[in-house]
Amino acid sequence: MNKISFKIGLLFFVAIFLLESISMFFLHDNIIHSRVHDELSALQTRGNNHREILEASFHEETIRHIAMMEARTDTQVILTTPEDGIYMSSNKVTDEMKKILKGTPKNVPHDGLILEDNWKHATYIASISPVVIDNKVKGYVYMFQNTQKIKDLISGLNRHFLLAGFLSLLFMMIIIVFLTRAVTHPLIKMSDATKRISKGDFSVSLPNLGKDEMGELGESIKVLASDLEILKNERNEFLASISHELRTPLTYIKGYAEIARRGDTTAADRDNYLGIIHEEAVKLSKLVKDLFDLAKMDENNFSIEKETVQLLPYFQRIIEKVTPALNENKMDLILDCSDQLYGQIDPIRFEQVILNLLDNAKKYSEPNTKISLDVKQLINKIHVKVKDEGKGIPEEDVPRIFERFYRVDKSRTRTLGGTGLGLSIVKQLVEAHGGTIEVKSTRNGGTTFEIII
Numbered sequence: 001m002n003k004i005s006f007k008i009g010l011l012f013f014v015a016i017f018l019l020e021s022i023s024m025f026f027l028h029d030n031i032i033h034s035r036v037h038d039e040l041s042a043l044q045t046r047g048n049n050h051r052e053i054l055e056a057s058f059h060e061e062t063i064r065h066i067a068m069m070e071a072r073t074d075t076q077v078i079l080t081t082p083e084d085g086i087y088m089s090s091n092k093v094t095d096e097m098k099k100i101l102k103g104t105p106k107n108v109p110h111d112g113l114i115l116e117d118n119w120k121h122a123t124y125i126a127s128i129s130p131v132v133i134d135n136k137v138k139g140y141v142y143m144f145q146n147t148q149k150i151k152d153l154i155s156g157l158n159r160h161f162l163l164a165g166f167l168s169l170l171f172m173m174i175i176i177v178f179l180t181r182a183v184t185h186p187l188i189k190m191s192d193a194t195k196r197i198s199k200g201d202f203s204v205s206l207p208n209l210g211k212d213e214m215g216e217l218g219e220s221i222k223v224l225a226s227d228l229e230i231l232k233n234e235r236n237e238f239l240a241s242i243s244h245e246l247r248t249p250l251t252y253i254k255g256y257a258e259i260a261r262r263g264d265t266t267a268a269d270r271d272n273y274l275g276i277i278h279e280e281a282v283k284l285s286k287l288v289k290d291l292f293d294l295a296k297m298d299e300n301n302f303s304i305e306k307e308t309v310q311l312l313p314y315f316q317r318i319i320e321k322v323t324p325a326l327n328e329n330k331m332d333l334i335l336d337c338s339d340q341l342y343g344q345i346d347p348i349r350f351e352q353v354i355l356n357l358l359d360n361a362k363k364y365s366e367p368n369t370k371i372s373l374d375v376k377q378l379i380n381k382i383h384v385k386v387k388d389e390g391k392g393i394p395e396e397d398v399p400r401i402f403e404r405f406y407r408v409d410k411s412r413t414r415t416l417g418g419t420g421l422g423l424s425i426v427k428q429l430v431e432a433h434g435g436t437i438e439v440k441s442t443r444n445g446g447t448t449f450e451i452i453i
């Protein structure tokens, strides 16, 4: 028995037990009340009947007859004179009866009175009916009945109630056990599942829990498990990629440093090797910087500080920076941006975005092609398009180019110095600005990136 089942079960039990006890109590009280009432009014009616017979004929004969009739029942009749003398009694008059007889009130209504109804403590219940002939009280008919009969009746009733109570309690407990099992079973399953997930076992199998909140929780746990699994795999892949990316330039550096160190290497060769070593070291430091940026973004540990920027001079300054590199490739860059445009951006981060896109456009295009940079405002959003006439991206690769370390043509891009981190940084930065980035590209048909902020 686990804790939750016990708690719910106990709660159920207490609630139902209280409810049952209260309703049983009232039922019991009601039944007793009406049974006693029945007995009392039966006694009174019997007395009244005798009284009527006596009023019709108040004779020795009749009185004896009544006494004889009563002698055979469990009730007793006593007929008294108006002055408390006893005419007749169907049985022996006991002391208790005498006490009741003495206490007779003076003016009894014609329909009679109940004199004693305390069935619990008195020996008798009793009633009185006055015999009135020609407006004169001729005597009183007292009726007595031993309360033992009522007591027996009620103790029988109590026994039944006790049995019923016990049986329903038993029944209730069985139902509660099954019910709490049904309620808590899925919870326990889910708790087990989460424990397994935390230990790294993502193969959660939960029973079908239906469409209620419990089912939703189960679904969420399943989704969580698969998300965690994906995350874990991604992390492993990422780590593998990082170590791979670090190893390649390091191998070059190590190799060329060894050759350069050899005594028989000419000065010209050594210079060449040192150049390669330097180039690889630059790549390494870019890689490390990119990784650091990504790590910061993953932790939401960097802030976008937006300010209002006039866009035309801003982009012109960026273009100035890249023009020498483009000229080297004999490429043209055309900027189309109105003087009146202003944007809410973090100038440093957004420059990083644009430089990355321009770097790609340059890297993946042939000489003598052009790149265009269009900046427009459409319904208070800024649209920035970077378009090139390069080799494009194959359709099947388009959805994946924003992934970390994803490169279309690994062997070729390496010679161009790409690690595949640029676009994933771009995407994160654009999203941190609250914007979106989309790409349209076809193989050999150029590529367009559109940022909407």
Ligand SMILES: Nc1ncnc2c1ncn2[C@@H]1O[C@H](COP(=O)(O)OP(=O)(O)OP(=O)(O)O)[C@@H](O)[C@H]1O
Pocket: 290, 356, 360, 361, 364, 388, 390, 391, 392, 393, 401, 402, 406, 407, 408, 409, 413, 417, 418, 419, 420, 421, 422, 423, 424, 447
């Ligand atoms: N303008 C483009 N034209 C053709 N292919 C592109 C273009 N931009 C990106 N790609 C493809 O998408 C891949 C991912 O680009 P991304 O900028 O993320 O990485 P990278 O340029 O290889 O390396 P990094 O930017 O980190 O130096 C590139 O390797 C390239 O294959």
Ligand SMILES: [Mg+2]
Pocket: 356, 359, 360, 418, 422, 423
């Ligand atoms: Mg790039």
